[in-house]
Amino acid sequence: MVHGGLIAATILLQNLSKNEIEELSLVPELEERVLECHENVEFRVRIAAGLVMGSLCRVYGLPMFKRFIPHVIKGVTDNLERNLDCQATETEASLRELDLAKERDANVSRSSLSIFHDTAGWKHLETWMKCMQQMVTNLDPHDFVQIERIEILDLIFKAVQHTNRFVRETSYDVLATLILGHGCYKDPSATEANYTKVARQLVQGLSDNWSQVGVISVLFHLC
Incomplete structure (x- = not known):
């Protein structure tokens, strides 16, 4: 019900004046x-919520982006370092989902279950990151360069060093979106551009032992 409403809202925002x-x-x-x-x-509801927020940024531009970004930054920050109680709750939920996956498909591989278990506990962080990506994608780059971006970049730099490999991969994907949105240009109050910081982070990404993260970093160099 909620998911359907969010998808309907996205369609309206993308197709109406x-x-x-x-x-x-x-x-x-x-x-x-x-x-x-x-x-x-x-998970799908949170992803759809990000699509709606991105669509709202496309229609209403910088004011809407500024309205949402503090909440997104807080969401990412809070989930980067989850407390132990929250982690226990998420582990419980993950185990329930694993049991359901086994019931649906008795032949599901052990490797698939392992990957699922590895990602389930960090889904809130992933959806906040994808929400940020949608907002940046839908904001005009000329508007994006008008805001202070160093806090956003610093947050992504923390996320790409996360212990979870899938979080790192998603974070590099978001970083690529920021680069395309002129995120490396200097902030309004800064004296230098952010290219050096981004380049340094890409070098670290190339040495990541999770191959997909390294591949994404290489793609940055090729662009």
Whole structure:
């Protein structure tokens, strides 16, 4: 139900004009509800919430981006270092999902279950990162360079050094999006560009023992 509503909202935001959207009077409530959806237990609901936030940024530009970004930064920060109680709860939920996966397919491989278990506990972090990616993708690069980006970059630099390999891979993907959005240009109050910091991080990524992370880093160099 919630997932369907978010998908419907995304379709409307992507296909109607700004005037038509405002005639529906959905945006004020949607702004509040979409943030609440990031606490939903369903992975697909949180992903859909990110799509809505990205679509809102496309329609309303920089003001909407500034409205959401503090919440996204907090969501990523809080999930980078989860407390032990939260970790225990997530482990419990992961085990339940693993049992369901086994029931659905008795032939599911041990390696598949291992990968699933490795990722399940970090899904909230992944969805916050993907939400940030959607927002940056849908914001005009000329608007993006007007905001202070060093906090966002520093947060991604922490995420790409995460112990979980899938979190690192997602984080490099988000970093690539920031580069395409002129994220390396110097911040309004900075005296130098961010290229050096990004280049240093890419060098570290090339030495990552999880091959896909290294491949993504190589792609950065080729672009």
